[in-house]
Amino acid sequence: MSFYIGIDLGTSAVKLILTDSTGAILRTVSKDYPLFQPHPHWSEQNPEDWWAAVCAALEELTAGFDTAEVKGIGVGGQMHGLVMLDENGSVLRPAILWNDTRTGKETAYLNDVVGKASLQAWTGNIAFAGFTAPKILWVKAHEPDVFAKCKKICLPKDYINYRLTGVFATDVSDASGTLYFDVAHRCWSKEMLALLGIDEAMLPAVFESEDVIGTTTLFGLSAAVVAGAGDNAAAAIGTDTVNAGQCNISLGTSGTVFLPTDAYVKTANPALHSFCHANGKWHLMGCILSAASCNKWLNETVLQSDYGIGCGKPENALYFLPYLSGERCPHNDGDVRGAFVGLTHTTTREDLQAAVLEGVSFAIKDCVALCPTAIRSATVCGGGTKSKTWMQMLSNVLGIELHIIENEGPAYGGALLAAKQRHAPLVKYTVAPDPDAVAIYAKKYEKFKQLYPMLKAFYQED
Secondary structure, three states: OOEEEEEEEOOOEEEEEEEEOOOOEEEEEEEEOOOEOOOOOOOEEOHHHHHHHHHHHHHHHHOOOOHHHEEEEEEEEOOOOEEEEOOOOOEOOOEEOOOOOOOHHHHHHHHHHHHHHHHHHHHOOOOOOOOHHHHHHHHHHHOHHHHHHOOEEEOHHHHHHHHHHOOOEEEHHHHHHHOOEEOOOOEEOHHHHHHHOOOHHHOOEEEOOOOEEEEEOHHHOOEEEEOOEEHHHHHHHHOOOOOOOOOEEEEOOOEEEEEEEOOOOOOOOOOOEEEEOOOOOEEEEEEEOOOHHHHHHHHHHHHOOOOOOOOOOOOOOOEEEOOEOEEOOOOOEOOOOOEEEOOOOOOOHHHHHHHHHHHHHHHHHHHHHHOOOOOOEEEEEOHHHHOHHHHHHHHHHHOOEEEEEOOOOHHHHHHHHHHOOOOOOOEEEEEOOOHHHHHHHHHHHHHHHHHHHHHHHHHOOO
16 A cells, blocks of 8 residues: 655644545644744744654654555645745745735835736736745845845745755746746746846756655655645645636635636736646636634634634624735735724624624635636635535625535645545535525625725825
8 A cells, every 4th residue: 555645834834644545534643833923014934843843743644654655745835935045955034924014115116116017927927915026025125144145045845845855846836926937938037037136046946746856765754755836736636626617715824716727827807816736737816815814813812712603694784804914815915904894882702703704705705706707616625614604604605606625625635746646525515605695795795895995095004
């Protein structure tokens, strides 16, 4: 029996799964690591913490199994993070993460001075504060000593592959989110590298997601390591979202709407990302920065309880803007913040809970509304799927049938990439929209859309 390991390097924890050659999940292990937010808008992690967690998890995952039968490892992970290494491969500074929005000035420079048209022509996308290219400009401006020492630049999951194999490599799906990768031609953008002042020798070699980049002999293994994928492309492999016309929605720390395409698509609305897929093709994606993390914030920070997810009713007059870390799609605004609108003396915690879930659902609908083709159904993965209440609400807000997936999302996709296999996803249950609730939420969504324009100026920095 052959075994395969999938790794999901998430924002709050790393998740590892062990599968057999049939795709069955034999064991799952998760290890947490800290997130540092030393200043407003900052979000950082120590890559050494990632590696320590991966090592501990691998040891636990493989205990009792014949490690000689582990044939492959595939890593999926959080995108856009900036990892900077010196000439010896040592970490120079904490990684700047995808939900870090300190780069407002750099993002504006790229979009307004360099120009969105040029960026799209060179990379297929415009600049967002969370992308890697603005982070490089920020380090050059604010930490020139660090930039001068930097000899290697990579993404979070690529750092794990580097530690596993000693090979400096990336894949096309993860590289797509840097803003210095030519998505249409699946290679680094020479124009953007010149603009950033970095040499291609500083960057990893680019592979397709299933390509073997090396072998790891650590932890008693002798396993091939594939290039892997960005977390959303890996999740799409795990949910078998690989063909045009399909859609996968992920509700983790962030939220995404993922649409495979057979060819590169220059989007009419650049708030949608156009990226390479892990299956050799491409995809469109809308991303919101705070999804299930909004519910976690309400319970742990505000209510300070394990209250869970309340039911709420669509007649609730309270609104929530889920912009706790700014917002990417459709607003591309790193300064905006979350808000409750409509609080009264009679507002209950059930109302707060329902408003949070509705607000995230409406933000997902913002992404769906930008998609060039109608979405008639979708698979859903991520921590948010633990609540049937929320899934029914999301179905009602979107007005489509949702298929809730059993597997571990990006980690499962990583294992399938390593095994070079595809499996139809295991569906836990399906929810269909209720016509009466759909009509009520449609009216609420129209009011929700009025709130961001009203608050935008309030949050703009001087």
